[in-house]
Structure formats: structure tokens, C-alpha cells
Amino acid sequence: MPLVMMELREELTAAALPPAETWELRLYVAGQTAKSLAALANLRRYCEQHVPGRYQLEVIDLLQHPQLAEGDQILAIPTVVRKVPEPIRKVIGDLSNEERVLVGLDLRPQLR
């Protein structure tokens, strides 16, 4: 992503969003696979680290709720979907690449 864009977005969000901004995240997994468990652990860690107390994490096991896959257009497993703030973003994989997760979900500590 170009650097200029990043700066622009940061400015915009910093100005427009209320101070108590929260992240609503949904993690889609399919059973207790190694990748799923790794993804969940990684995601928890990043959230605690960067946005402690300002996130909601919901884990959906598609083996139990297959009908939910269509709604969020899930193909890859695991997928984490950022529902809030808009726009919807998705990060796929076991989330082992921290930098990409942070960029993808736009997880960052409050600026003020």
C-alpha cells in the first residue's frame, strides 16, 4: 500500500472516529485444526497488544454452522473478518505474519 494513502487514512480516521473506537472481529475456523488454533492464538495476542479492551472477538466454527460461510463470503480457512470499523476487511491464513495482520485489519493503538 502506498505510503501516502496510509497517512491520509490515518488522518481521516483520527479526525472522524470517536475516541472509544472498537474493533469487531470474527474468526472463521473449521474444527480444531492446527491452523485454526494458531490463528486464534495469534489474533488474541495482537489484539491484546495493540487494542487492549477495545475489541470483540467472535469465533465461528463452520463445521457447526456451515450456513454462516455464505454470509461473509468465506472461502479460505482460517479467515478473520473485520466487521467494524467499516469497510469490511479480511485476512486469511494462520495470521503468523504479524505485520500483514496489522495492516490488513488496521489494528493500531489509539493515536491520542
Added chain:
Amino acid sequence: MQEALSPPAAALPQLPKAPTGIAGLDEITEGGLPLGRPTLVCGSAGCGKTLMAIEFLVRGAQEYGEPGVLMTFEETADELAANVASLGFDLPRLQAAKQLHFDHVHLNRSEIEEAGEYDLDGLFIRLGYAIDSIGAKRVVLDTIEALFSSFPNETVLRAEIRRLFRWLKDKGVTTIITAERGAGTLTRQGLEEYVSDCVILLDNRVIDQITTRRLRIVKYRGSTHGTNEYPYLISEDGILVLPVTSLKLEHEVSDEIISSGVPSLDEMFARRGWYRGSSLLLTGTAGTAKTTLAASFAAETCRRGERCLFFAFEESPAQLLRNMRVVGIDLQPFIDQGLLRIEASRPTLNGLERHLVTLHKLIADYQPQAVVIDPISNLVSVGSLSEVRSMLTRMIDFLKVNNVTALFTALVSGRNGQLEITEEGVSSLVDTWISVRDLEGVGERNRGLSILKARGMAHSNQVREFLITERGIELLDVVIGPEGIITGAGRLTQRIQEEARRAVRQHEADRRDRELERRRRVLEATIANLRTEFEAVEEELRHAAQPPAAGPDYFTPHPNTRP
């Protein structure tokens, strides 16, 4: 053509197949797609891959009671439903009846970030859920290649696609996977590598500004299949593949004889007409009354109360009606009665296949007992010779199977009657071949008609001159002069000469009769003379032999007296 062909009885078990219900395709594949296995349908843009896949699902649901799942990666369900509504496929209704399930996979590269290892279990789960929710037997993935643009990790993707196909096979669903054609390969992403059971290639090519679509089965593991390229069309009723309709020649034949509409022409055939359901070819150079002969046949068909379909590729119906009225063939009443239908169009209006489909459609709708195509030679302007030939083969086969008597006219060019398309192309297909041609004599031109062949019937070997009169076509008796057949003015001369000769002969005969009479009279006179003479001599002699009245007693001795 629609029904599923039951597999021929054989000792070995046949590969189970799922009929597609697509007209013609089931014939080429000998029963349908491999049951419970994936089939790849590939082709370039706009050749009807999606349509074929959807028709497979819709027909499966409607005709074979097999629910289907459509997973699209490109178009949304609403878009698709709108696109195929014109073909009479009511997708929303099928969906409401739980016979179809749509799942539109929305792919947006910009939304997805890759961070670590993943697999496509989500896709499997979605598909599995869709299949299980309606008990689907058929699945379409249109177009799975779209995944390649969304998931950058090709290694993972390929492994997952391979796993997907395996999984679909294990599920026992008959699947169609559509794929875009790549340069030099069947599919852009080499999907044919993963689908090894059946591959169908659709092709959309433009030759001489006319588009023809062709279908070919590249492979079909475990089954025989038609290997040729078959033209197909996207018609109002969906996809229509045109195989040579009767790959086997096993149509029924009729023994009934019908009239040609020209009594004297009928008499040239041993059975006074031609067989019902046979196909006839009428060839001739320009202006040899091919259309008139064809119209006579059409009129005769209608006169019997049967329906006739007349394809005019040269004249408008009005023009045809007027021209035929002039020669005493009034077709208007038959049109009014609904017995005759004239379909006039320029051959260049459509591609050959489209013409064939029009013919199929009209015949199905109108159910004629006879079809006239005037002329078939014009079709050459639309396609190459071999294409026209194959189209005509299909057409003739189709008509024969339906027991429709067909009359084709064809223009042949050149003074020596060089038969262009007819020579190898059609003549072997038709049962009866009538040739009309110019008989050019001294300073004039006359029309002659001869029968080149008539299968299953003896026929006259004469070249008959014929006239177009106000009462239609009349064949004249053959006149053979000292130098061959005599026609036209020569015929007249011949007649006058013959009359003169006859007069001379008559005169001669009269003269002989008179001479004879004279002789007879002379003889009779002589005989009378002789008789008179004889009578005179006889009388004289008799007179001399008689004695005087008192004389005899003196000379006769007494019987008792002895000297």
C-alpha cells in the same frame, strides 16, 4: 432427441451417465455426462459455457428430478436469472422449490490480505452445505478460475482445487466446471490437468464473417463418444447441438406413392409418382422451371389436404405466388387454408446452422408432410462447400426420419451442366434425382427433363421436352427423328414433314387402289367376254348334237329283233 438414450444392452456394465437433457449432446456423449464425476466445459468468451452448465442444472431439476447447486464466481444469482429468463428457465421458481441452490462467491482481491497458511475449507463447507441442503445430485462451478486472481498463492490453490475435484467425486455429484480457454491450452489455468473424466470444448469461430459455434468432446474416459466437431446453437430453447441426427441409417420407409403434381411426369416413373418420405433433387441451369416444378409439387401436396412448407431463398412469397399464378398454379387458396406456408429469406440472413434450426423448429411446429427448399445451391453463399454438405446431410436425415417428403432444387452452372454442390454432395443422399436442362437446337432453346436416378423404382430413360403452359407444366411425347430427339420448332417441322410424307403415301396408296380396281375391272370384263364366248360355243355344240324331231326311231333297233 430430447429423451435420454437408454444404454445399449451389453454384457459389460456401462459407465453410468447423467443425461444432460441438452438436445443433441446426449446423443454425442451416448447418454450424458459421467455420473458422479466432474466434467470440464471450456471455451472462449461468449460461446455459451455458463449457459450449457445452467441448462444442465435446469433440465436435471425439471426432467430428471435431480436437484442442483450453482456456484458462481463471476455473476450474481440475480444477473444469471435475468440472463437465462429469455430461454424460459425460471431460476427463482426452481430455487423456491428447492430444486436449485445458488451460491454466489464474491471475490474481491482488495478485501483479502494473506497472512500465513490457509486452505479452502470454507469453500468446501459452503459447497457441502449447499449440496446437503437440497440433496443435490448436480453441481456447477462457474468459473472456478476466478479464484486464481483472488488467491495469490497458486501452489495452495492448485492443491486445493485438486482436492475439491476429488471431494466432489467422493460426494458422487455430477459436476460441470467451466473454464476460459487459454492460449495453446484448453484452459487458462490448466484445469484440464485435474479433471480427467470428461472434457468438452466449445468453440466460437468466425469464417467469412459468419459465426459458427462448434462443440467437441476432447475426452471422455471410460466411454465411447462422437469425436467430431458438432455445430451447436444457442436457440430460444437453450443449447441445441446438431449431430448428424441419424448416425445410424435406420429410419422407417413408406411404400406409399405420391404424385409429383405433373401427371405426365408421374408416368415417367414405373409406379406413377415417388415414394412418400423420400428426398428429391431437382437440378437445372438457370430458367429451366425448377421453381415451377417445385410449386407444382407443393400445390399437389396441398390438393391432397396435406401441409407443405416452402422455403424460398430467392423470391418473396408474393412474387412466388404471382409467378406461379401466371402458369396456372394458384397457391393462394392453399395458404388461406393453412396448408401451405412459404418461408422466404435470403440465405445470407443466417448462418447455416441457424437455417437448419429454423427448419427443425418450423417442422416441429408446422408438422408438414412435404418440404420444398428452393434452392439449396444458394446456401453455398453462406458456408463452404463441405459445411453446406454436412448441413444438407443433417437436413435430409432429419426430414427422412420424420417421413417428410422433401424436394430440393439446385442451380447448376455452365453449359455442360457442371453440378457443383450436387455432384458428390447431395446426389448420394437423395433418392430421386431429376434433371432439367436446356436443349439448345438451331436458333432456339427448349427445356428437357430427365430422371437421373430413382431409388427403388424403374423409370423412363427418355429426355422429355416440356412446356410451361397456362395450365402448368406439360411434358410432350418424345419425337425421334433421324438425328436424335427432336424438340421445339424441329418438332413442328418434323410433324409437317411427316404429314407431307403421309399425304404422299396416301396418294400412292389411293393410286394403287385405283389401278387395282381398274385391273380388276379389265379382268372382270375379260372374264365376262370369255364366259359369253364359251356360252356361245356350248350352245352351238349342243345344237349340233340334237337329232331332227322324227328321226331317232329309224335308227334305233328293236331290242328283240335279231338279224
